[in-house]
Amino acid sequence: MNERIAAVLATHGAHLEQVTPLHGGACQENFRISATVEGKATQWALRSDSDTSLPGSLRRRDEFAVIEAAVAAGVQTPRAQWLSPGLLRPGRDAYFLDWVPGEAIGRRVVRNPELAGAREKLPGALAGSLAALHGVVPAQVTLPLAPVASTPARAALTQLRGMIDGLPSALPAVELALVWAEKHLPTSSEVVLVHGDFRTGNFLVTPDGLAGILDWEFAHWGSRYEDLSWISVRDWRFNRLELPVGGFAARRPFYDAYAAASGHTVDVDQVLWWEVIGNLRWAVGSVYQGERYLSGQATDLELIAIARRCVEMEHEALRLIHRGAL
Amino acid sequence: MSAFLLSEVAPALEAKKALQFRVLIAANLASVVANENRSEIERFNAETARLAALLKVPVPSALDATERSAAVEHMNRQLITGLRDGSIDFAAALTHLRATARETLAVTNPRFDPSDELNQ
Numbered sequence: 311m312n313e314r315i316a317a318v319l320a321t322h323g324a325h326l327e328q329v330t331p332l333h334g335g336a337c338q339e340n341f342r343i344s345a346t347v348e349g350k351a352t353q354w355a356l357r358s359d360s361d362t363s364l365p366g367s368l369r370r371r372d373e374f375a376v377i378e379a380a381v382a383a384g385v386q387t388p389r390a391q392w393l394s395p396g397l398l399r400p401g402r403d404a405y406f407l408d409w410v411p412g413e414a415i416g417r418r419v420v421r422n423p424e425l426a427g428a429r430e431k432l433p434g435a436l437a438g439s440l441a442a443l444h445g446v447v448p449a450q451v452t453l454p455l456a457p458v459a460s461t462p463a464r465a466a467l468t469q470l471r472g473m474i475d476g477l478p479s480a481l482p483a484v485e486l487a488l489v490w491a492e493k494h495l496p497t498s499s500e501v502v503l504v505h506g507d508f509r510t511g512n513f514l515v516t517p518d519g520l521a522g523i524l525d526w527e528f529a530h531w532g533s534r535y536e537d538l539s540w541i542s543v544r545d546w547r548f549n550r551l552e553l554p555v556g557g558f559a560a561r562r563p564f565y566d567a568y569a570a571a572s573g574h575t576v577d578v579d580q581v582l583w584w585e586v587i588g589n590l591r592w593a594v595g596s597v598y599q600g601e602r603y604l605s606g607q608a609t610d611l612e613l614i615a616i617a618r619r620c621v622e623m624e625h626e627a628l629r630l631i632h633r634g635a636l
Numbered sequence: 637m638s639a640f641l642l643s644e645v646a647p648a649l650e651a652k653k654a655l656q657f658r659v660l661i662a663a664n665l666a667s668v669v670a671n672e673n674r675s676e677i678e679r680f681n682a683e684t685a686r687l688a689a690l691l692k693v694p695v696p697s698a699l700d701a702t703e704r705s706a707a708v709e710h711m712n713r714q715l716i717t718g719l720r721d722g723s724i725d726f727a728a729a730l731t732h733l734r735a736t737a738r739e740t741l742a743v744t745n746p747r748f749d750p751s752d753e754l755n756q
Contacts (some may be wrong), residue, residue, distance in 0.1 A: 479709065480716055482712045482715045482716055482729075483737060489720065615661050618744060618745075621741055625737040625741060625750060628730060629750075629752055632734060
């Protein structure tokens with residue numbers, strides 16, 4: 311494996327020094343690649359397909375195409391380079407990413423004192439990148455992503471419905487929220503490139519501010535409001551509940567910065583709708599994790615703790631519905 | 637069980653952080669389950685009283701935990717049917733479900749802040 315990595319680097323004038331495994335997740339393997347280019351120390355991240363994949367999660371080759379489009383549009387995210395089929399495993403793609411130092415761990419991004427100045431800059435920087443990302447539309451860019459069959463909102467409800475129908479117990483709070491969601495369904499058919507997991511924990515921060523947006527594996531064609539709302543889902547505030555945007559900012563500055571950068575005024579009713587959906591997705595997803603443990607598919611006790619969070623997310627969805635407005 | 641895990645096992649695992657983390661999760665879960673067991677009948681009574689009022693059916697009588705669980709599941713499925721066909725008042729159902737969530741969270745996660753005025 312190291313010989314193949316060294317060979318790819320060599321064709322680009324780099325000499326491999328070390329390959330260090332990083333935390334990867336279920337569907338990919340990540341490594342830190344230390345090398346020298348003309349004597350100067352350089353680093354890359356290396357992402358490879360593993361042997362398992364999750365539905366709704368992009369393969370590396372498709373992720374690579376999304377990152378290229380995002381970078382071309384001006385999104386602040388590390389560049390993807392040198393797509394390499396079969397690099398680590400036969401039939402599995404891998405690619406290299408510019409290495410960007412910074413802190414991504416959510417609880418540190420929202421709390422570390424040395425990042426206080428950075429947190430003030432985050433709304434503007436993130437809004438700018440999101441606006442650039444949402445400027446990528448199917449009419450202009452061809453990407454290996456599924457088209458939206460109806461409207462993004464209808465597709466989201468159908469997907470949630472599918473997740474819930476597979477569960478053993480009745481979830482009346484989720485069902486009530488779906489009745490509400492059906493009644494207030496956004497009618498917009500606008501489709502843009504969506505990050506799909508845009509939240510604190512998926513971007514790097516240094517004391518100077520935003521360093522890069524990460525983790526494009528859930529990118530898809532959809533509604534810009536998915537990204538605008540997911541960052542406010544309760545769990546992604548990392549307990550800074552009074553700062554609804556990512557646990558570091560109020561809503562107004564973020565939405566105003568987004569409007570200025572994109573020319574699109576944020577419709578807070580749509581943010582509310584997608585935020586309810588976001589809390590529901592997380593609630594139902596957490597029940598799934600618990601079911602994986604109970605069915606013997608997985609043995610990590612943490613999955614049971616995650617499953618019990620379902621009631622918290624249900625409560626948050628109901629709270630938003632009860633308020634009826636942000 | 638929770639006390640054993642926290643006071644004897646976890647400190648001995650300082651060097652094995654991943655395992656220590658799981659021990660803390662297990663201790664927390666044991667404590668939560670103990671709290672749930674202690675309050676389960678009161679919560680069942682409160683929840684089924686509200687459900688019975690919404691569904692306009694009698695309050696169920698149930699002898700043991702398995703029967704209680706089955707009774708709630710049955711009533712919840714009726715609630716879901718009624719919500720979908722509009723025969724149950726949405727606002728009343730919302731009030732009931734918020735109360736049920738709060739009663740559960742008071743036991744499973746007392747530090748959870750259920751206030752409606754979470755800064756928006």
